[in-house]
Amino acid sequence: MTSHQNLDEYLTEVRRLQSAARPAGIPDEVVYPAGEITIPAHVSHWACERPDTLALAMGDTRYTYRELDEAHRRVATWMSQHGVGRGDRVAIYLGNSTEFAIAFLAVLRLGAVHVPVNPMFQPAELAYELLDSEPVLVVTTSRLAEVLDACSDRVPAIPVLLVDGDGEFSWDAASSADPYPGDDGDLDSLAALNYTGGTTGMPKGCRHSQRHMLYTVASAATATAMPYDGSYVSLCYLPIFWIAGEDLGILIPFVLGGTSILMPRWDAAQAVEAIERHRVTLMTGTVENYLELMETQDLSQHDLSSLVDPQAVSFVRKMTPEVRRRWAESVPGSVLRESSYGMTETHTIDCVPYGFAEDDYDLLSEPVFCGVPVPGTDIAIVELGTQRPVPLGEVGEIIVRSPSVTDGYWRNEEATREQLVDGWIHTGDNGRIDERGFLHYLGRRKEMIKVNGMSVFPADVEMLLAQHPAVDSVAVVPTDDPDTGQRPVAFVVPRPDSDVTAAELVTWARANMATYKVPLVSVLGSLPMTATGKVRKNELAEDAASLNAGAHA
Structure with missing residues (x-):
């Protein structure tokens, strides 16, 4: 491949290499388990197909698909009666909870816009996000409402739905409304503002649609052979206000007709109990989480054989062949791997190393091995700030184009113009694509x-x-x-x-x-x-x- 190739020629070659490199049985085209329908429509679909399958659980609180479909429709009716309509933003200022997932579905059913808010925010941070997104309703707890009250000198009054309150603006009242009969959402309208976390600068709201959400699930499921026969069970203790937690704890299980097991936070003993009790098939955590499981829990006394695809994220501790070997000894038949390459702007799951663990090929390749893009996603390596591809093996900026790339940043056209060019998101990440078509991530360009x-x-x-x-x-x-x-x-x-x-x-x-x-x-x-x-x-x-x-x- 020569440096003067244009982007189309480059992509033709890279796609050919990546198609040949995909693990056996993984197709190049995306499979949609229940068709291209909205996220709430998936819940309704599975409520008809498998009404008694456990859809959502946290602690002793459990919802079958029939119950989840009815619960979120009731909350949607209450929201509609209190002024929430198409295009209106609704801030969900909660930790991991079944109420978060139900409110998420209710917002999308109304064609409104989900705004997840970090429950660790303090007044200045909270005020910034509320002023930027201008929600018409905040769903929160009594404790977090105190932080909201501390913003009253900066933020106009916003109606609050308390999940632990009483009266007209309580979860009990919302859950007692009649089920909402329609589905006012669609696949292409604005459905979520996911704010980038970052370590510098003020957060920006990434505009995402339900099509972005659906494609993320369908492409990831296709790329990693996730089942949609009802046997998929995820354990999620990642915060679901975070887009990776949203994928794992809400979107993937509900689109696949599987089960979401939520935990409020990481707890090694609770994780082992949940995996064994619910026959969890997928868990995503940090390398530290897996090390703690191996060092503090007697895993040999538990049946964790259902956990076929445990995934690690190397934020601080890194995935190594030693960590994988120790996990395999602790949980025979379970292969620990890195999760995926992605970012908030792309809904997080763009490239996966699934299927390349034999002989630790993925871990022994030049850091950080990301595998091949999920079906339908293009990744290119270009000269910084251009659309000019560099030759295979050379380092440049990673750019991504897919059906889940953000439509832009909320009320920030300058940032949109800088990072979104002809449908490609310029990630600011260094990387290279090798001679087999594999992506390697080398860190942020500014680093x-x-x-x-x-x-x-x-x-x-x-x-x-x-x-x-x-x-x-x-x-x-x-x-x-x-x-x-x-x-x-x-x-x-x-x-x-x-x-x-x-x-x-x-x-x-x-x-x-x-x-x-x-x-x-x-x-x-x-x-x-x-x-x-x-x-x-x-x-x-x-x-x-x-x-x-x-x-x-």
């Missing part, structure tokens, strides 16, 4: 480090350092350097039983990676984290600069 003109990718250094037996977690950031232009700085959290020093890690790095990649090292007790489990690398930047200044003193 790329130039050492004497050589490109150093934080993800690469992080994955290399993660191989050291004393390293528990690591985050790498750039800092300016008077001699080399920039240099990488690694903040390392050692394993609990280790007293490894920064000097020892630098010595190990010199013996195990190219000279220009060798980082300065700082050993910490913990890393600063966002609410969604990502490292706040911007907070490490000042410490990195101080560390480098000390090295030159």
Whole structure:
């Protein structure tokens, strides 16, 4: 492939490679289990096809499909009677709960717009999102309503539906309304504003439709052979206000006619009990979650054989062959893999490493191996800020085009123009597509480090350092350097039983990676984290600069 190829020629070649690379039995075309219908219509469909199948559960609260269909229709009627209509925004300011899922379905049935709000928000953060989205209703709890009250000097009064209140604006009242008879939603209207979390800048509302939601599920299910015979069961403790949690805890199970088991938060013992009790087939968590399961729970005493596709997210601790091997020994027949490559703007599931775990091919490839795009999605590597593809194997910016790419940012046309070009979302991520068509993620472009003109990718250094037996977690950031232009700085959290020093890690790095990649090292007790489990690398930047200044003193 030559550098002068246009994007169409490039895509023809890349699609051919990726089609050949897909695991056996995975088609190139998306399969829609119940047809191209709205998300609430899926619940109604399964209520007819399998009314007594468990659809949603959290603790002792359980809904069959018949009950879930009726419950969300009742709440939709109440919302409609209190002024919610097509295009109106409804803020759902809740933690993981069955009420969240029911309210989500009710909003979509009315053709209104779902605005998930982080329940950890404090007044300034909450006020920003409410002022930006202008909801006509907030669904929340009495405790969180106190945070809402603290915004009253900045935010106009908004009606509140309390899930734990009483009276006219209570969940009991909403649940007592007559079932809503119609479905006023459609696949292509605005259905959700999913705000980007990010570590810098103010959040932006990604505009998503129900078609985006449906395609995300159908393409991911097709790419990973998820069943839609009612046997799919997901365990979700990821926050469902977060778009990845929305996919796992609401959209995937309801579109597939399976079961969603929600947990309010991560708890290892509860997770084991839920997997065994409900025959969970899919769980997504951090690498740390799986390590805790293996280190604190006697898994040999439990039947976890249903968990056929456990997925890990390498936010801090990295997936390694050792972690996979330990999991396989703990849960025979279960293969632990990385989850997927994606972002809020694309509804998160764009490229999956499913089917490439044999001989740890996925984990031993150049970090971070993402596999092939889900059917219907195109991924290209281009020169920064252009649509000009780079040759296979070369590093550039990852751009994505699919039926789930955002329509743009809510009330932010400048950001929309910058990142959305001819249907392609410019991710700001570094990556490359290799000679077999596999995508490799190399970190955020703004994090790329130039050492004497050589490109150093934080993800690469992080994955290399993660191989050291004393390293528990690591985050790498750039800092300016008077001699080399920039240099990488690694903040390392050692394993609990280790007293490894920064000097020892630098010595190990010199013996195990190219000279220009060798980082300065700082050993910490913990890393600063966002609410969604990502490292706040911007907070490490000042410490990195101080560390480098000390090295030159």
